[in-house]
Amino acid sequence: MAEPVLQLSDLRKNFGALKATDGVSLDLRQGEIHALIGPNGAGKSTLIHQICGSIRPDSGIIRFLGEDMAGLDMAARVRKGLGRSFQISSLAPEFSALRNVMLAVQARQGSSFRFLRPVASDGSLTGPAMAMLERVGLEARAKVPAAELSHGERRQLEIAIALALGPKAFLFDEPMAGLGPEGSKRLTGFLDGLRHEAPILLVEHDMDAVFALADRISVLVYGRIIATGTVAEIRSDPEVRRAYLGDAA
Amino acid sequence: MMALSRETLVSALLLVLLVAIPVAATMAGEPFYVTLATRIAILALAAVGLNIALGLGGLVSFGHAAFFGLGGYVAGIFATHAFNGEPLPFGIAATTSMPVIWLSAMALCGLVALPIGAISLRTSGVYFIMITLAFAQMIYYFAVSWPSYGGEDGLSIYVRNGFPGLNTAQPLPYFLLCLGVLMAGLVLFQLIKGSRFGTALEASRQNPTRLAAVGIAPFGIRLVAFAVSAMVTGLAGALFADLNRFVSPSMLSWHMSGELIVLIILGGKGRLFGPLAGAMVYVLFEYALGGITERWQFFLGLILLGVVLFARGGLLGLLAGKARHG
Secondary structure (H helix, E strand, C coil): CCCCCEEEEEEEEEEECCEEEEEEEECCCCCCEEECCCCCCCCCCCCCCCCCCCCCEEEEEEECCCEEEECCCCHHHHHHHHEEECCCCCCCCCCEEHHHHHHCCCCCCCCCCCCCCCCCCCCCHHHHHHHHHHHHHHHHCCCCCCHHHHHHHHHHHHHHHHHHHCCCEEEEEEECCCCHHHHHHHHHHHHHHCCCCCEEEEEEECCCHHHHHHCCEEEEECCCEEEECHHHHHHCCHHHHHHHHHHHH | CCCCCCHHHHHHHHHHHHHHHHHHHHHHCCCHHHHHHEEEEHHHHHHHHHHHHHHHHCCCCCCCCCHHHHHHHHHHHHHHHHCCCCCCCCHCCCCCHHHHHHHHHHHHHHHHHHHHHHHHHCCCCHHHHHHHHHHHHHHHHHHCCHHHHHHHHHHHCCCCCCCCCECCCHHHHHHHHHHHHHHHHHHHHHHHCCCHHHHHHHHHCCCCHHHEEECCCHHHHHHHHHHHHHHHHHHHHHHHHHHHHECCCCHHHHHHHHHHHCCCCCCCCCCCCHHHHHHHHHHHHHHHCCCCCCCCCHHHHHHHHHHHHHHHCCCHHEEEEEEECC
């Protein structure tokens, strides 16, 4: 079998006596959506932060495309091809939707130390950025400052920015949060097709979306992965039902 | 025809005023007003420099007087050595040629700004303000305690440095020269603002996490912005020393750093013509009220208070409305 795109081995992180990440091993394979679920406080955010490079694990290894990511900061990991969206939309609020995506396009081109040429008339930035907005259905709102977009539109913009980076793996942190049933359904359809571009590690509370999308699911409880398996396996796992799913399954 | 925004109109008006007053004053035989306008142009240029770091990058440097003063000392030291016919340290030939002095001032300020920035930018918020202040104070006390260049008393420039093809000793040509440099500074600011670098820099102000999450480390962007900002302010310092034919540690003092920040807040931070609007109001207050009362800064304080409370976009924001980004 091919080497996994992203591989966590025995990752540990303590905050005082709290074992936020307690020996987590997990992998993300080419072409799949791997959902990470778990109750609030299970340590999902801490885990995401370690993968992205904003929290350093106490021990354990994170490999991305076979390379140890220790010592690389967030920006460096993104340049290696790890594209992410945030649990709470994180955008440049004064920039228009288009310019937010243009920032990602210029970052991908690796050329931010250019001081003179105006970006507004630079087709190599506006063209791909507009194409990404069209993919997420936000092209009509291209000129609107991010701060004036609705909550749902901001979520779409986050996805467009991640797409513009052309990453080798996506890390989506609750992309459905606050979208409402209609929005969730649309995004579910969109993510379904996206897995063929790059595999997705999906942290999500919306179980309908998770069950519809995931090739595999890992369940995190108190910093530990208590089960990993297909949707059917997870739904029938007694320990998972007790710890997390309850009536939902 | 393209509709002109109100901000463009207000900016053009400011520029016309800045040019018209000294020209009229020269014709009326009142060179004092030319000097006043030159002072406005130079302070505006210094603030344009700071505006790159503060306005675009959100980096509240409370130490930009360091660069303003260093630029001034470069002009003063070159002039003194040239006057005495002595070479500078490291065998650099002394000269009274402004282009050489300007380039030297900018190079020195860039070189000094890199280590200051590299250390200061590891912090943010109040700590950044305090560290930049601390560095500037170090340079201030160094100048005070260095007797070979006047120490506390400062350094006089007996003959204003020269520019090829211009009689810089005359007020109007020197004003026009400073105006030209200011215009170049404004063009540079506008180009940076619209460029890829400016996009990254403004993103680092609005949301550094977002910038990192597209793969651009904010630190490098901020460091370069800090250095470029210091170079422009240093250039203004060199012009200022030549305007007064005098440079002293007061150009390096924290009052000066504060003054530059006030100019930007007053005029409108991050706006192209904010520093010019700020400098005009500041110098006019200093002149008009300074003649009546020594406590003119009290009234300036009131205006500043009003701007901060009611017009966050500064005077330009008040006159021209909210800034829109593309």
